[in-house]
Amino acid sequence: MKKISFHPKLLDTLPGYDAGQFGRDLSAGLTVGVLALPLAMAFAIASGMSPTAGIWTAIVAGFLISALGGSRVQIGGPTGAFIPILYGIVVEYGVQNLLVATMLAGAMLVLMGVFRVGNVIRFIPKTVVIGFTNGIAVVIFLAQIKDFLGLRIEHLPGEFFGKVHALFTHLDTLDVPTLALSVASLAVLLSWNGVARRYPALGRVPGPLGVLVVATVANAILHLPVETIGSRFGGIPQEIPPLALPDLTLATLGKLISPALTIALLGAIESLLSARVADATIEDRHDPNQELIGQGIANLIVPLFGGFAATGAIARTATNVRTGGRTPVAGMLHAGVLLAIVLALAPFARHIPLATLSAIVVVVAVNMGEWHEFRGLGRFSVNYRTTLLSTFLVTVVFDLTLAVELGMVLASLFFIYRMSDLTRVEREPLPELTLLPHFLYPDGSPRVVAYALYGSLFFGAIHKLETLLDPAERHPEVVILDMLHLVNLDTTGLEGLESLCKNLHRKGCALLLCTLNPQPESLIRRSGFAEEVGVNNLCADMYAALARAKVLLPSFMDEDNL
Known part of the structure; x- marks a missing residue:
């Protein structure tokens, strides 16, 4: 917290103050x-x-x-x-x-x-x-x-x-x-x-x-x-x-x-x-x-x-x-x-x-009153209209405190929904697999898969990780999460990553994280999750992650590699 100061604006205006x-x-x-x-x-x-x-x-x-x-x-x-x-x-x-x-x-x-x-x-x-x-x-x-x-x-x-x-x-x-x-x-x-x-x-x-x-x-x-x-x-x-x-x-x-x-x-x-x-x-x-x-x-x-x-x-x-x-x-x-x-x-x-x-x-x-805002409501989203009209009606019928509380709750919920909607987990193609046959199972299914995370992995978007792997498909041996486009990670999102890591380990899979931005990387290291996932499994970029996957594939259950 910054040092408390008491400095009225009047003090800034007195120097040079003149008759004019x-x-x-x-x-x-x-x-x-x-x-x-x-x-x-x-x-x-x-x-x-x-x-x-x-x-x-x-x-x-x-x-x-x-x-x-x-x-x-x-x-x-x-x-x-x-x-x-x-x-x-x-x-x-x-x-x-x-x-x-x-x-x-x-x-x-x-x-x-x-x-x-x-x-x-x-x-x-x-x-x-x-x-x-x-x-x-x-x-x-x-x-x-x-x-x-x-x-x-x-x-x-x-x-x-x-x-x-x-x-x-x-x-x-x-x-x-x-x-x-x-x-x-x-x-x-x-x-x-x-x-x-x-x-x-x-x-x-x-x-x-x-x-x-x-x-x-x-x-x-x-x-x-x-x-x-x-x-x-x-x-x-x-x-x-x-x-x-x-x-x-x-x-x-x-x-x-x-x-x-x-x-x-x-x-x-x-x-x-x-x-x-x-x-x-x-x-x-x-x-x-x-x-x-x-x-x-x-x-x-x-x-x-x-x-x-x-x-x-x-x-x-x-x-x-x-x-x-x-x-x-x-x-x-x-x-x-x-x-x-x-x-x-x-x-x-x-x-x-x-x-x-x-x-x-x-x-x-x-x-x-800003009455023109009512005339232009049709130009805005349902979220915008709902928050404005709810705050307006509650102010008129009940009181300002309840109206502001309701307005802030609605605005926060809509923001969470919007941010959740912007958070994506997408399969990322790996061209190198075609050049490295040992990255594939005999039936041609991949032993290594990669996903790119976009947006913010927070409490409102944690469900996006739940559908990351399809249980009906043969599970890979290495999962890479490319976090280049992940700008924020909160503790609930971190908990989701920890749960994902444990589930993968139970299935004999390794989890690699690459291209971490400063905020997610800081939380991952401070929380101790880096040791859980394996310090060597935090990779600088996708190429480093693929190189790490090559090391893990022959013996991914070997604790020395984690």
Whole structure:
């Protein structure tokens, strides 16, 4: 294991940092800060938390993720992907236990970084990532129907079927003013970019912030009959929250391990995906393990301020890059911008309509899904389609942890099947037999046969050795295995070779191995199988194996030749 190191990307960017770069980082920080404000509140409310919790999650976690992470441009904070997970935890365990689960997840993320699990996260197949991403988008969309339509549901269940049943049975409580404002907000959001192209001044204002300001001002003036942050949450305090440890009891700690693991897993996947996407745009390479450590520390600390789970946000990170952010300073400044907004403008937040925040989350859900992958499923194999659709459906109906576990199991099984299919054992012709009659029995059948092994001889392909010799045929006296094209051998494959060797010896046959690649040869020698098969029976190539066979044929039962 490599030496554990703690080296935030910020340290690499400080040498040579100048006023010009600070100006670009400041511009990016201002833009991302105003974009993060409505998203933080919307994601918090959708997760069953207060808008204040969302804002302080963006401030505290956003600062720490940038300052301590392994990416130059990562922007951290609450994200839409966490909504169904956090909402389910709040419904089942309560807000205080969500804070505890967040801290546990933070500790897990730190350990993942320390033990260099960041590189392993990259091995999660694309099918699994697409499946759970699209599934999360559907779950988020379903959860927003209540506030989008203004349905009078006191407690929306976290479980899929209970949620659908509650929404369907309460459709008669639809509030027309809320629906009208939701549709209007959605229309403005969807048309914002098009209008901004015609009026460049609008292009400097993020769509979510623009619609939030317009709806809030309209509600403050017209006193619309819709639910607001003030009516549901009592507004946003204009102060820094006091530090406080969440309540913790040993009775619930064990129950929170699984939710915490889900938070940590999703946080690791989303943050590293975001960092990898950003790398391609700035021609840099993030440190995945340092990124996990930074994410973990942020999630350990943010609950002390009443905040909840945070991770790298792909959309905000992309905005940071587009507006000139190139160092972690931009992310730290974005947190400062949010802090300044809260301290200066918190009283106005009480007029923000929840319908508008719901419309913002709906757009986020639609945009986060890779729906084009469904349209193109016909181009891919049954294995690809099965893994993606299974992960998607289990995410929607059950939960993300089960979906990822199922997706990984399916992807692994299909990979094993594919690798097994690629592993071949084929009879290899030996032209020399026609020139050496004593290599043949009197009836013309061969005393020496050779087989070529292709691919990987592992636990999923060991059955290929079982059909190597036909019992109905006269058995040879020497069997040569040409392993030139065998790139990998595991312990189960080695066990198969040992079994083959013993069976051949019982029949009075000798086994020769030739043209071994480094990995199979290393395992064969380290395991002691080389002595079992005979050190002299490990041959450099086929010609050496045939020469060894000539020695063995007259007296292959002579132990001195083995």
